[in-house]
Amino acid sequence: MEKLREKIIEELIRALGDPSRILTEDFDLFSYSFDASFGVFKPDYVCQPLETAEVVSIIKLAGMYEIPVVARGTSTSLSGGPLPIKGGIVLDFSLWNTKLEIDPENLTAIVSPGVITADINEKADEFGLFYPPDPSSAHVSTIGGNLAENSGGPRGLKYGVTRDYVLGLEVVTAKGKVIRTGGSTVKNVTGFDLTNLIVGSEGTLGIITEAILRLIPKPVATKTAMVSFDDLVDSGRAISKVLRSGIMPSKMEIMDQHSIIAVEEHALLGLPTDVEAILLIELDGHPLALEKEMELVSNACMMVNARHVQVAKDDHEAAQFWRARKLVSPAIAKIKPTKISEDATVPRSKIPEMFQQLKRIREKYNLHLVVFGHAGDGNLHPNIIADARDKDEMRRAEKAVEEIFETAIRLGGTLSGEHGIGNMKSPFMEMELGKDGLHMMRLIKEAWDPQNILNPGKIFPEPGQGFELSHD
Amino acid sequence: MEKLREKIIEELIRALGDPSRILTEDFDLFSYSFDASFGVFKPDYVCQPLETAEVVSIIKLAGMYEIPVVARGTSTSLSGGPLPIKGGIVLDFSLWNTKLEIDPENLTAIVSPGVITADINEKADEFGLFYPPDPSSAHVSTIGGNLAENSGGPRGLKYGVTRDYVLGLEVVTAKGKVIRTGGSTVKNVTGFDLTNLIVGSEGTLGIITEAILRLIPKPVATKTAMVSFDDLVDSGRAISKVLRSGIMPSKMEIMDQHSIIAVEEHALLGLPTDVEAILLIELDGHPLALEKEMELVSNACMMVNARHVQVAKDDHEAAQFWRARKLVSPAIAKIKPTKISEDATVPRSKIPEMFQQLKRIREKYNLHLVVFGHAGDGNLHPNIIADARDKDEMRRAEKAVEEIFETAIRLGGTLSGEHGIGNMKSPFMEMELGKDGLHMMRLIKEAWDPQNILNPGKIFPEPGQGFELSHD
Numbered sequence: 001m002e003k004l005r006e007k008i009i010e011e012l013i014r015a016l017g018d019p020s021r022i023l024t025e026d027f028d029l030f031s032y033s034f035d036a037s038f039g040v041f042k043p044d045y046v047c048q049p050l051e052t053a054e055v056v057s058i059i060k061l062a063g064m065y066e067i068p069v070v071a072r073g074t075s076t077s078l079s080g081g082p083l084p085i086k087g088g089i090v091l092d093f094s095l096w097n098t099k100l101e102i103d104p105e106n107l108t109a110i111v112s113p114g115v116i117t118a119d120i121n122e123k124a125d126e127f128g129l130f131y132p133p134d135p136s137s138a139h140v141s142t143i144g145g146n147l148a149e150n151s152g153g154p155r156g157l158k159y160g161v162t163r164d165y166v167l168g169l170e171v172v173t174a175k176g177k178v179i180r181t182g183g184s185t186v187k188n189v190t191g192f193d194l195t196n197l198i199v200g201s202e203g204t205l206g207i208i209t210e211a212i213l214r215l216i217p218k219p220v221a222t223k224t225a226m227v228s229f230d231d232l233v234d235s236g237r238a239i240s241k242v243l244r245s246g247i248m249p250s251k252m253e254i255m256d257q258h259s260i261i262a263v264e265e266h267a268l269l270g271l272p273t274d275v276e277a278i279l280l281i282e283l284d285g286h287p288l289a290l291e292k293e294m295e296l297v298s299n300a301c302m303m304v305n306a307r308h309v310q311v312a313k314d315d316h317e318a319a320q321f322w323r324a325r326k327l328v329s330p331a332i333a334k335i336k337p338t339k340i341s342e343d344a345t346v347p348r349s350k351i352p353e354m355f356q357q358l359k360r361i362r363e364k365y366n367l368h369l370v371v372f373g374h375a376g377d378g379n380l381h382p383n384i385i386a387d388a389r390d391k392d393e394m395r396r397a398e399k400a401v402e403e404i405f406e407t408a409i410r411l412g413g414t415l416s417g418e419h420g421i422g423n424m425k426s427p428f429m430e431m432e433l434g435k436d437g438l439h440m441m442r443l444i445k446e447a448w449d450p451q452n453i454l455n456p457g458k459i460f461p462e463p464g465q466g467f468e469l470s471h472d
Numbered sequence: 473m474e475k476l477r478e479k480i481i482e483e484l485i486r487a488l489g490d491p492s493r494i495l496t497e498d499f500d501l502f503s504y505s506f507d508a509s510f511g512v513f514k515p516d517y518v519c520q521p522l523e524t525a526e527v528v529s530i531i532k533l534a535g536m537y538e539i540p541v542v543a544r545g546t547s548t549s550l551s552g553g554p555l556p557i558k559g560g561i562v563l564d565f566s567l568w569n570t571k572l573e574i575d576p577e578n579l580t581a582i583v584s585p586g587v588i589t590a591d592i593n594e595k596a597d598e599f600g601l602f603y604p605p606d607p608s609s610a611h612v613s614t615i616g617g618n619l620a621e622n623s624g625g626p627r628g629l630k631y632g633v634t635r636d637y638v639l640g641l642e643v644v645t646a647k648g649k650v651i652r653t654g655g656s657t658v659k660n661v662t663g664f665d666l667t668n669l670i671v672g673s674e675g676t677l678g679i680i681t682e683a684i685l686r687l688i689p690k691p692v693a694t695k696t697a698m699v700s701f702d703d704l705v706d707s708g709r710a711i712s713k714v715l716r717s718g719i720m721p722s723k724m725e726i727m728d729q730h731s732i733i734a735v736e737e738h739a740l741l742g743l744p745t746d747v748e749a750i751l752l753i754e755l756d757g758h759p760l761a762l763e764k765e766m767e768l769v770s771n772a773c774m775m776v777n778a779r780h781v782q783v784a785k786d787d788h789e790a791a792q793f794w795r796a797r798k799l800v801s802p803a804i805a806k807i808k809p810t811k812i813s814e815d816a817t818v819p820r821s822k823i824p825e826m827f828q829q830l831k832r833i834r835e836k837y838n839l840h841l842v843v844f845g846h847a848g849d850g851n852l853h854p855n856i857i858a859d860a861r862d863k864d865e866m867r868r869a870e871k872a873v874e875e876i877f878e879t880a881i882r883l884g885g886t887l888s889g890e891h892g893i894g895n896m897k898s899p900f901m902e903m904e905l906g907k908d909g910l911h912m913m914r915l916i917k918e919a920w921d922p923q924n925i926l927n928p929g930k931i932f933p934e935p936g937q938g939f940e941l942s943h944d
Binding site: 103104149152156161178179187197248289293346374415417420434436439440446447 | 577578579600622628629651652655656668688689690764818846893909915917
């Protein structure tokens with residue numbers, strides 16, 4: 001066995017021609033054994049490729065020895081996407097951030113997989129352009145990970161998610177072939193949409209080595225309002241009311257009372273802690289239009305019993321409002337050490353009911369359950385704050401999360417709005433997709449990766465696999 | 473053979489329980505043998521299903537007897553999508569227009585496959601909502617066909633194409649299983665994106681029996697300008713210039729001099745026939761913003777030598793401008809009886825070069841080649857006007873079309889922006905996708921439809937298949 005390992009290491013070094021980018025020492029491997037979810041799984045080898053040809057060589061090697069290959073950026077995944085749960089080779093793409101080309105004539109960006117998401121928008125901004133997807137981790141996550149997981153973010157409401165900005169991909173298949181999907185045109189109906197198939201497939205169908213992204217002209221201005229509600233259900237109604245007034249906000253985020261209190265205890269921003277919810281609503285567009293549109297938004301909110309609508313008088317005050325939302329995660333993380341962040345998503349009209357159900361689940365399992373998130377598109381983030389060392393609490397958390405999933409699906413929603421399935425949610429796939437729906441996905445996986453070397457153990461449930469947060 | 477046919481007819485009648493929706497007479501079959509492209513292929517049977525269970529029964533029957541099944545709406549396809557080129561059963565969905573439900577809370581529409589595309593937007597409009605995809609055939613085409621071909625239209629520039637408005641599908645697989653893909657939430661990353669895989673797959677992977685579409689708030693107002701250019705290449709430069717001025721028009725359409733002259737001869741609208749191109753630019757949004765934005769658009773166009781910018785003073789005048797664009801197709805169809813409409817698409821920055829190449833191709837093959845289309849997203853419609861009875865002219869047209877495809881791909885574009893591949897363009901698939909890219913598509917087709925009963929002979933080239941317009 002040791003001999004085989006040595007042989008594989010030798011061949012990996014030959015493939016990359018650079019031993020410094022092959023990591024095999026135990027302490028190195030350990031740093032690649034976790035992400036922002038719960039499992040800990042050590043890879044056998046870590047490679048840091050810097051070009052497509054290297055990825056091809058590694059994949060071919062993996063096929064030859066039938067060992068798993070798992071791509072990884074900066075491992076901010078909340079669902080276990082980059083965990084090497086069956087060992088094998090981790091492809092660390094975080095060094096491969098060499099290409100970030102903005103083409104202002106074509107409104108595109110060409111990027112290598114290790115580019116940090118926020119850097120794309122920053123570079124686009126220099127040309128008056130805009131890359132809308134904004135996962136909360138954008139300043140640390142890589143675009144490769146965003147593509148693999150189809151990341152979302154607050155702007156999903158108006159602008160859609162990562163996949164809505166992908167025109168084309170370069171992909172290395174399980175057989176080590178390099179294919180190009182899509183292209184650099186907005187319209188393309190030449191055969192099956194492999195681009196969208198690969199985006200969100202969590203590295204199970206191919207390894208993305210380059211992407212052509214779509215940019216749009218940057219909105220001229222934004223305007224933000226903070227709206228408070230005595231009744232959580234009214235805040236849910238406000239979302240539909242605003243959208244039906246003919247306005248599509250660029251963001252519409254919610255914080256429930258537990259989030260508000262946590263933030264206030266953390267940072268003393270002067271938020272009203274006696275309200276059941278705050279909606280943060282951002283409009284973007286031409287300044288002349290924003291003024292009028294914000295009036296309509298205010299009226300819509302007041303019609304469903306908002307207590308108070310406070311429109312930020314300038315960008316500085318708007319930034320203050322958004323700071324409250326940004327502080328929710330750090331604030332609740334201070335309460336207890338273990339934060340279980342879910343992204344069950346429901347149709348907008350079901351948000352009030354989902355709130356009621358979450359309240360029931362909180363009480364039933366006696367947990368510290370906080371709700372915030374992208375209310376405008378139904379993508380809530382129920383977060384359970386717990387302590388992983390408290391086994392009993394973790395069991396209750398597991399049961400609560402299961403019930404959150406079941407509730408979301410029963411309300412016509414989905415297991416995952418933007419975090420992905422990974423190994424964490426795979427036991428629930430059949431509940432949402434049905435046996436036949438899941439089977440059709442499996443057929444694609446088997447046809448494209450018959451040896452099951454690409455990120456095995458993800459998306460598809462393993463026989464007998466249950467939902468586990470504690471891994472003991 | 474006759475006996476088998478009788479048996480199949482009998483079983484189809486049993487499956488639908490309604491003989492009036494099974495058509496088998498020769499004159500009926502003939503009316504299902506063509507679309508808006510060039511081939512003529514008679515089906516063996518036509519069924520007019522009105523519910524999913526009927527489609528399941530028919531597919532199972534087709535599998536048992538190994539006969540092709542081809543779905544069809546109103547057959548406006550320009551690439552042969554609904555042609556039963558290997559005979560078999562045509563599923564005529566045009567009667568199944570029973571469901572068109574707008575859900576204003578969730579901003580969705582649920583539709584059955586036979587609903588006319590324009591009816592969706594009309595119904596959405598009653599709720600202040602908007603279904604943006606607008607293929608030119610929207611008033612006659614069905615949504616099922618639009619989904620199968622991923623139809624585009626002028627609004628693609630700002631709003632994207634059909635797939636950008638599909639949240640979920642009900643699909644009958646080749647094995648007669650009913651699956652649901654996606655859902656009714658905007659965000660959904662639960663497993664592979666089967667929704668986008670099936671949209672645009674031209675009925676080769678499954679039969680769509682219901683769709684959940686995404687609607688958006690209706691833009692408050694629009695404003696249109698007609699901009700004329702002495703130099704075609706300048707009109708191409710104007711497109712980038714406008715987009716770089718921070719504005720995303722809702723439509724940006726081009727008519728070259730040949731189109732302008734044809735329309736003028738047809739309808740005497742007072743268009744300038746001595747310019748090389750006209751751009752029609754529509755902005756949408758809040759009226760206060762439109763005023764300012766139109767100024768920026770005008771300035772951008774003048775900076776690249778526009779001869780004249782005429783902004784419509786009201787909606788009535790705007791409608792007049794758009795009438796010119798709408799008349800291009802009927803006007804050129806009067807010149808000669810055979811209209812070969814292509815949709816080769818190039819990156820925006822290559823539009824000026826594409827224009828030069830099209831001019832060269834026009835001269836090289838001595839053809840009546842007219843160019844118009846969705847310039848803003850690079851999706852041009854080079855149209856060759858010919859007479860199918862003139863064999864020599866048709867041969868030259870075939871060669872010219874081949875050269876148009878080659879040129880588009882060489883410029884980084886695609887074979888098809890919005891018309892689909894069908895049987896017409898399949899011989900060119902490998903040229904764009906490469907052997908390996910096409911192979912990955914074929915693997916999916918084989919895994920999902922191992923008997924090859926779903927719309928066989930489409931998308932994938934048959935051995936030795938060449939490009940043919942004349943079919944003699």
